[in-house]
Amino acid sequence: MTSTPSPPAADRPAALVTGASRGIGRAIAIALAARGDRVAVHYGSSRADGEETLALLAGDGHVLVSGDLADADQVRALMDAASDALGSIHTLVNNAAVGPSATNGHRVDEVSYADWQRVWTDMIDVNLRGAANLTYCFANHRIGAGGGGTIVNIGSRGVFVGEPDYPAYAATKGALHAFAQSMAVALAPHDIAVSTIAPGFVSTDRQSEKLSGPAGDTIRAQSPFGRVATPHEIAAAVLYLSSPDATWASGTILDLNGASHLRS
Numbered sequence: 001m002t003s004t005p006s007p008p009a010a011d012r013p014a015a016l017v018t019g020a021s022r023g024i025g026r027a028i029a030i031a032l033a034a035r036g037d038r039v040a041v042h043y044g045s046s047r048a049d050g051e052e053t054l055a056l057l058a059g060d061g062h063v064l065v066s067g068d069l070a071d072a073d074q075v076r077a078l079m080d081a082a083s084d085a086l087g088s089i090h091t092l093v094n095n096a097a098v099g100p101s102a103t104n105g106h107r108v109d110e111v112s113y114a115d116w117q118r119v120w121t122d123m124i125d126v127n128l129r130g131a132a133n134l135t136y137c138f139a140n141h142r143i144g145a146g147g148g149g150t151i152v153n154i155g156s157r158g159v160f161v162g163e164p165d166y167p168a169y170a171a172t173k174g175a176l177h178a179f180a181q182s183m184a185v186a187l188a189p190h191d192i193a194v195s196t197i198a199p200g201f202v203s204t205d206r207q208s209e210k211l212s213g214p215a216g217d218t219i220r221a222q223s224p225f226g227r228v229a230t231p232h233e234i235a236a237a238v239l240y241l242s243s244p245d246a247t248w249a250s251g252t253i254l255d256l257n258g259a260s261h262l263r264s
Contacts, residue, residue: 012061014038014086018069018134019096021049023204024154027231028093028238033057035239040065040082044096069096069130079137088145091242092138094131095154098123100166107165120168127172132179139187147190150242153180157200157257177253184251193250195241200257201228223258
C-alpha cells in the first residue's frame with residue numbers, strides 16, 4: 001500500500017491568522033495546518049510565543065509575521081509580508097483583540113475618565129479598526145488575484161449579553177459583527193465569503209486563573225453543559241466557515257456558547 005504524497009507547499013491554500021501566538025489563535029493555526037493549509041502566524045509582542053505556535057504546526061511552508069494592528073501602516077506591511085512569503089493568502093482569520101483583563105476593566109461608575117478614554121482607544125484601534133484595515137488589505141489582495149477567498153472574524157457572546165465591566169470590548173465586537181455582515185454583501189461579487197463566530201467563555205491560558213478560582217463554578221454553570229468551550233471547538237468552527245462548503249454561510253454570525261445564551 002502506497003501513500004499519496006502531500007502537494008508541494010506552493011500549491012496548498014494559505015491562511016493568515018492574527019493573534020496566533022497563543023490561545024484561540026494558536027488552536028486555529030494548528031487546525032488549519034492540520035487541514036493542509038500553509039499558515040502565516042501573526043504575533044503582536046511575543047515572538048517566542050509565535051515561534052512556539054509555528055513549531056506546533058503540521059507540514060511545511062508556514063511563516064511567522066508580526067505587526068501592531070493599531071497601526072495602519074503596519075497592517076498593510078503585515079499583509080504584504082504574508083503574501084510575499086506564501087505567494088497568495090486565501091483565508092483571513094481576524095482573531096487578535098484587546099480582550100478583558102485585570103488591567104483594563106472600565107466599569108462606567110468606577111473608572112476615571114482618563115482610563116475610560118485609554119481603554120476605549122486601545123480596543124477600538126485593535127478590535128475594530130485593525131480588523132477593518134486588514135480586511136481591506138486582504139480583500140484587495142484577493143480581488144487582485146482574481147477573487148475568491150474567505151474571511152472569518154472572531155466576535156463575542158458579550159455583544160448579546162452585555163459586558164458591564166468591559167463595555168468597550170462588547171461595543172467593538174458588536175461593531176465587528178456588523179462590519180462583517182457589510183463585507184459579506186460587498187465582497188460576494190468577488191466570491192469572497194465573510195462570516196463571524198461569537199464564542200462564549202473559552203478555556204485559554206489567559207482565563208485559567210479565573211476558571212480555577214472562586215468564580216470558576218459560576219462561569220461553568222452559565223452553560224447547561226456545565227463547562228466552557230475549548231479553543232479546539234472554536235478552531236473547528238473556523239475550519240468549516242473557511243471551507244468551500246460554507247460559502248452559503250457568508251454573512252452569518254455563529255453562536256458558539258454551549259446554550260449559555262439563546263437568541264430569538
